[in-house]
Amino acid sequence: MKSIRVIAGKEFRGYLNSPMAYIVICVFLIITGTFFSAYLKQISYSDTTIRGFLDRADILLLAFAAFITMRSLAEEKKLGTWELLLTSPVRDSEVVMGKFAAGVGLMVVMLVLTMYYPLLLKIFGDPDMGPIVTSYLGLLLLGSSAIAIGIFVSSLTNNQIISVVVSGGILFALWYLGTVSAYVPKAFQEGLNFISLQYHFKNFSLGIIDTRDVIYYLSIISLFLYSAVRSLETGRWN
Amino acid sequence: MIKVRNLTKYYGERLAVDNISFDIGKGEIVGLLGPNAAGKSTTMRILTGFLMPTKGDTWIAECNMVTNSLEGRKRIGYMPESVPLYTDMTVREYLDFFARLRGVSRERTRTRISDVVTLCHLEEYTDTIIGKLSRGFRQRVGLAQAIVHEPEVLILDEPTVGIDPIQISQTRNVIKELGKEHTILISTHILPEVTLTCNRVIIIHQGKIIAEDRIENLSAITKGARRLRLEVKGPHDQIVRRLQRIDGVRRVTKEGNYLIVESPLNIDPRGQITETIVKSGWTLLSIESVEMSLEDIFLQLTTKEESQ
Numbered sequence: 001m002k003s004i005r006v007i008a009g010k011e012f013r014g015y016l017n018s019p020m021a022y023i024v025i026c027v028f029l030i031i032t033g034t035f036f037s038a039y040l041k042q043i044s045y046s047d048t049t050i051r052g053f054l055d056r057a058d059i060l061l062l063a064f065a066a067f068i069t070m071r072s073l074a075e076e077k078k079l080g081t082w083e084l085l086l087t088s089p090v091r092d093s094e095v096v097m098g099k100f101a102a103g104v105g106l107m108v109v110m111l112v113l114t115m116y117y118p119l120l121l122k123i124f125g126d127p128d129m130g131p132i133v134t135s136y137l138g139l140l141l142l143g144s145s146a147i148a149i150g151i152f153v154s155s156l157t158n159n160q161i162i163s164v165v166v167s168g169g170i171l172f173a174l175w176y177l178g179t180v181s182a183y184v185p186k187a188f189q190e191g192l193n194f195i196s197l198q199y200h201f202k203n204f205s206l207g208i209i210d211t212r213d214v215i216y217y218l219s220i221i222s223l224f225l226y227s228a229v230r231s232l233e234t235g236r237w238n
Numbered sequence: 239m240i241k242v243r244n245l246t247k248y249y250g251e252r253l254a255v256d257n258i259s260f261d262i263g264k265g266e267i268v269g270l271l272g273p274n275a276a277g278k279s280t281t282m283r284i285l286t287g288f289l290m291p292t293k294g295d296t297w298i299a300e301c302n303m304v305t306n307s308l309e310g311r312k313r314i315g316y317m318p319e320s321v322p323l324y325t326d327m328t329v330r331e332y333l334d335f336f337a338r339l340r341g342v343s344r345e346r347t348r349t350r351i352s353d354v355v356t357l358c359h360l361e362e363y364t365d366t367i368i369g370k371l372s373r374g375f376r377q378r379v380g381l382a383q384a385i386v387h388e389p390e391v392l393i394l395d396e397p398t399v400g401i402d403p404i405q406i407s408q409t410r411n412v413i414k415e416l417g418k419e420h421t422i423l424i425s426t427h428i429l430p431e432v433t434l435t436c437n438r439v440i441i442i443h444q445g446k447i448i449a450e451d452r453i454e455n456l457s458a459i460t461k462g463a464r465r466l467r468l469e470v471k472g473p474h475d476q477i478v479r480r481l482q483r484i485d486g487v488r489r490v491t492k493e494g495n496y497l498i499v500e501s502p503l504n505i506d507p508r509g510q511i512t513e514t515i516v517k518s519g520w521t522l523l524s525i526e527s528v529e530m531s532l533e534d535i536f537l538q539l540t541t542k543e544e545s546q
Contacts, residue, residue: 080322087286089312
């Protein structure tokens with residue numbers, strides 16, 4: 001447990017010391033902020049909702065995850081420092097969990113920064129807080145899943161560019177299935193929806209916490225973190 | 239302290255380490271000597287638990303590195319050949335991270351960092367970003383990282399590669415200093431390196447141990463054969479044939495404009511050589527003893543092995 005904390009701490013400081021995290025968070029805030037206010041203007045302030053923010057937040061969160069995880073293990077491999085990490089008395093799973101915790105930590109910081117959207121609504125109107133709270137829970141789960149996928153992809157390569165392109169591709173594909181599902185025969189629709197990152201987020205944004213959605217995200221997180229651990233282990237045998 | 243039994247490692251089809259076994263006792267400084275791609279780094283990576291062997295077992299301080307590597311890794315300090323560093327950290331942050339990761343308490347880490355920084359002569363650079371340090375200093379940071387958690391066993395992969403001669407000698411002194419309290423395994427492809435720092439040497443070639451001995455005996459290998467370098471004016475082919483007939487001359491080879499004559503240590507053929515040359519009417523310009531190079535030792539050891 002202590003090792004996870006030490007690795008997460010180092011990783012988090014690494015984020016704060018590099019411009020990448022600031023740029024990604026800035027872009028995220030600018031775009032979501034624009035859509036948040038544009039939507040309110042479009043409906044002539046007749047409703048107090050963060051829908052404008054949520055409509056774009058999900059896909060932007062995936063891009064955020066791809067960018068912040070691209071260096072997590074790929075960079076260690078490139079620098080050779082993973083040789084030191086893996087020969088320290090630390091389990092491979094602790095290395096992966098440390099990286100994951102730091103990524104989630106950074107995402108939480110970013111999501112906290114977006115909380116002035118609902119705060120503004122609260123000050124100037126009377127928003128329904130239920131869906132807002134569940135939406136944030138949904139974003140947290142969606143983002144964590146994306147970070148787990150990003151870390152897994154990063155464990156496969158020592159090239160950050162490959163890492164960000166491949167994990168971005170996988171994340172976008174998993175998200176886009178939810179859109180595609182509307183255009184396919186009914187028989188496939190359910191299957192596509194079931195594996196889509198987008199579909200499971202919908203309920204959260206409507207204020208519904210469905211255990212199926214929670215379990216879906218938790219499964220994605222476990223599956224990809226486990227795969228990342230196995231990928232490190234496999235490296236020892238090659 | 240270090241025990242290796244029947245260690246074998248394949249990278250796919252390629253055999254990197256071929257069934258090697260050796261022991262290193264507490265407090266020894268042992269050199270793992272071999273040319274590039276001999277299997278030194280692979281052996282070290284398996285010893286540190288970074289790689290798993292295809293076959294065989296290794297123990298560090300009684301901990302099996304295949305089945306119980308986590309426990310063994312606590313006792314190891316390791317500096318890989320590439321000296322991996324987080325270039326965006328300061329020396330202090332870097333050492334702090336690895337000390338904490340290896341279970342050193344926060345207070346102890348503070349004193350340890352100041353100890354290793356002094357030992358590795360990094361006092362002025364503790365708060366410098368590692369990326370700004372020169373190669374020699376980076377090497378020292380790598381060494382400091384390997385000892386910051388007070389391991390019993392130190393495994394250093396080519397610790398003096400790529401640094402200037404003054405820094406090499408400083409690094410050797412640090413290693414010798416460390417040898418008083420640690421068991422050390424150093425790999426190198428430079429012969430004098432071993433003679434200067436180690437008590438014992440393991441020579442490895444194409445994944446196999448071809449010799450294992452104390453340094454005193456290694457010098458017997460290197461000097462076991464006398465090598466003379468002659469510069470002679472005359473028809474070289476004829477000279478070679480004539481010299482080979484002299485008693486005690488084992489081998490005569492041409493090396494550029496020189497002739498290399500090898501003979502056993504207990505026979506001194508110099509008198510006969512000069513006599514033969516002069517009598518044949520050729521001119522002997524120079525004659526000198528030369529030490530065997532690492533390549534020669536390998537050649538000798540490997541050809542000896544083949545002929546057995």
